[in-house]
Amino acid sequence: MKKNTFPKLLATSALLSSALLSSNAFAVGTDAGISIENTATVSFTRNGSTDSEEASVSFNVDEIINVNVTGSTAIANVTNGEEGVALSYTVTNLGNGPEEFTLLKTIGATNDLPLAVGDLKIYYIDTASADGFDPNSINETLYTAGDSINILNDESITVYIVADVPNAAVLDSLTDLELTAVSQTEAGGVKAGESSFGTVITGAGESGTDAIVAVEQGRDDASSELKVTIYDPSQTLEVFIDKSILGSGALLNGTTTETSKKIPGAMVTYFIKVTVENDTATALTISDIIPADMTYVANSLRKQSAVGSTITTPTYVTPALSTNTPATYVNFTALTDIDTDTDGGATVPNTGEVNSISVEFGDLAPGEYAILLDATIDN
Amino acid sequence: MIKKLTLALSLALMSTFVSAEVTLTNSMFEVVTITAADGSTTDQWQKPDKLVPGERVGYQVEVNNQGTEPAADIVIVNPIPEHTEYVQDSAKGLGTQIEFSVDNGKTFALPAQLFVEQNGERVQAQAADYTQVRWKLNQPLAAGDSLTVQYIVKIK
Numbered sequence: 001m002k003k004n005t006f007p008k009l010l011a012t013s014a015l016l017s018s019a020l021l022s023s024n025a026f027a028v029g030t031d032a033g034i035s036i037e038n039t040a041t042v043s044f045t046r047n048g049s050t051d052s053e054e055a056s057v058s059f060n061v062d063e064i065i066n067v068n069v070t071g072s073t074a075i076a077n078v079t080n081g082e083e084g085v086a087l088s089y090t091v092t093n094l095g096n097g098p099e100e101f102t103l104l105k106t107i108g109a110t111n112d113l114p115l116a117v118g119d120l121k122i123y124y125i126d127t128a129s130a131d132g133f134d135p136n137s138i139n140e141t142l143y144t145a146g147d148s149i150n151i152l153n154d155e156s157i158t159v160y161i162v163a164d165v166p167n168a169a170v171l172d173s174l175t176d177l178e179l180t181a182v183s184q185t186e187a188g189g190v191k192a193g194e195s196s197f198g199t200v201i202t203g204a205g206e207s208g209t210d211a212i213v214a215v216e217q218g219r220d221d222a223s224s225e226l227k228v229t230i231y232d233p234s235q236t237l238e239v240f241i242d243k244s245i246l247g248s249g250a251l252l253n254g255t256t257t258e259t260s261k262k263i264p265g266a267m268v269t270y271f272i273k274v275t276v277e278n279d280t281a282t283a284l285t286i287s288d289i290i291p292a293d294m295t296y297v298a299n300s301l302r303k304q305s306a307v308g309s310t311i312t313t314p315t316y317v318t319p320a321l322s323t324n325t326p327a328t329y330v331n332f333t334a335l336t337d338i339d340t341d342t343d344g345g346a347t348v349p350n351t352g353e354v355n356s357i358s359v360e361f362g363d364l365a366p367g368e369y370a371i372l373l374d375a376t377i378d379n
Numbered sequence: 380m381i382k383k384l385t386l387a388l389s390l391a392l393m394s395t396f397v398s399a400e401v402t403l404t405n406s407m408f409e410v411v412t413i414t415a416a417d418g419s420t421t422d423q424w425q426k427p428d429k430l431v432p433g434e435r436v437g438y439q440v441e442v443n444n445q446g447t448e449p450a451a452d453i454v455i456v457n458p459i460p461e462h463t464e465y466v467q468d469s470a471k472g473l474g475t476q477i478e479f480s481v482d483n484g485k486t487f488a489l490p491a492q493l494f495v496e497q498n499g500e501r502v503q504a505q506a507a508d509y510t511q512v513r514w515k516l517n518q519p520l521a522a523g524d525s526l527t528v529q530y531i532v533k534i535k
Binding site (some may be wrong): 028029030032034036037038039041043044048050051053054055057060061062063064096171181202210212214245250255335 | 386394401402403404405406427428429430431432433434438440442445448449450451453454455456457460461462463522526534535
């Protein structure tokens with residue numbers, strides 16, 4: 001028999017009127033359903049002869065429903081972006097009979113990371129285990145919400161709540177994860193999981209005995225904490241690039257006309273947007289290769305002058321095709337093609353036929369950045 | 380001798396065996412502690428309700444001499460039921476000598492004279508060590524008289 005201490009048990013028992021249940025009740029003890037027999041014997045003499053009689057009485061031990069959940073006392077130290085972080089819990093059946101329990105996961109009062117409850121997974125092992133979570137272990141079962149787990153009296157199971165730490169979680173951020181185990185005993189419409197301490201559920205115990213709810217709401221919970229103690233910037237930074245055609249124009253009968261027809265001689269305006277998230281992107285450069293059978297339009301590099309959290313796609317402006325001059329856009333600053341100046345824009349190679357362009361942005365704080373460039377479809 | 384056997388079941392879960400007009404009745408109760416407003420506590424014997432580990436069960440054993448002759452040398456023996464332990468000082472019986480056994484009824488003695496072996500040493504027996512309670516009546520039980528003895532056990 002394992003030695004257990006149940007401080008929570010004593011605390012709740014003490015609150016209860018002792019007329020209902022004595023304060024020393026509820027410790028794992030004699031199994032529910034066991035018959036306790038008592039036979040008294042009397043012997044006597046009368047008129048010189050000895051005689052004896054027996055009288056027996058018996059009862060069955062009722063079932064206690066009680067459960068204890070403990071979390072980890074130590075905070076789990078994690079790194080932002082870490083996947084499959086497991087917080088461990090122990091669920092112990094403190095009753096005197098086997099009991100079915102369901103498990104619930106909730107996020108506690110502190111959720112700095114933050115985590116979403118829907119992203120958390122529960123795994124469990126049928127025994128008390130100190131081995132730690134191993135996703136490849138066949139002993140660990142993924143728990144499906146609503147499933148009942150049978151725990152024998154005085155036995156424990158190990159439960160893990162597994163989470164992926166968000167990339168953007170900052171140093172020292174903390175989240176509490178709570179595990180609740182709920183008794184599934186139910187009879188005559190009375191559910192242990194919805195009953196107050198001391199409720200008797202007639203006939204719901206082992207071998208038809210009564211079941212007595214010895215833990216408020218037939219459940220217990222505990223929380224474990226995880227904290228970002230190592231911050232890895234590379235986990236955090238995210239850069240997205242999006243290239244689209246803003247529009248195109250062509251000379252039709254000597255007049256520049258906006259047309260979606262990609263005919264030879266048409267000038268196509270490209271819009272490239274870069275999004276930086278969570279952290280500063282250092283020395284960011286946008287490079288773009290000019291497609292085959294297209295020619296870069298000299299000095300058509302333009303850079304969004306005002307950066308903001310959101311850049312809206314500009315409205316296409318038709319260029320002056322007769323002079324092969326790129327259009328001017330509000331909020332965009334023209335960059336020269338020269339690579340020796342400080343505007344960051346340059347053609348590659350810088351002389352002769354242009355294969356690609358590059359725009360050096362330097363260090364970029366989170367936000368959106370954009371450039372425009374033009375290229376004509378070769379005749 | 381003709382033996383009449385009846386089994387009486389009442390609210391208090393009891394059984395009665397009748398023989399030669401001396402009857403023995405064994406009744407059980409749940410013993411609960413009632414806390415008064417001033418904080419004082421008293422035990423109350425109630426109809427069994429929540430018989431779970433840690434709770435106390437009180438047994439009342441009644442001898443009734445329904446015959447016409449006195450019954451002498453009355454001895455009531457009650458083994459402490461399995462899965463329970465005797466609650467210290469709970470055995471009572473007016474006009475009886477109460478003794479206990481720690482060797483399954485081979486010998487009986489007063490608590491102060493009961494010893495058990497513990498880690499190779501002879502130590503004073505505790506209530507939990509008792510295996511039997513015995514009440515010996517000091518006087519014969521007159522015809523028409525009855526006597527009730529009681530004790531309490533705790534469910535392990």
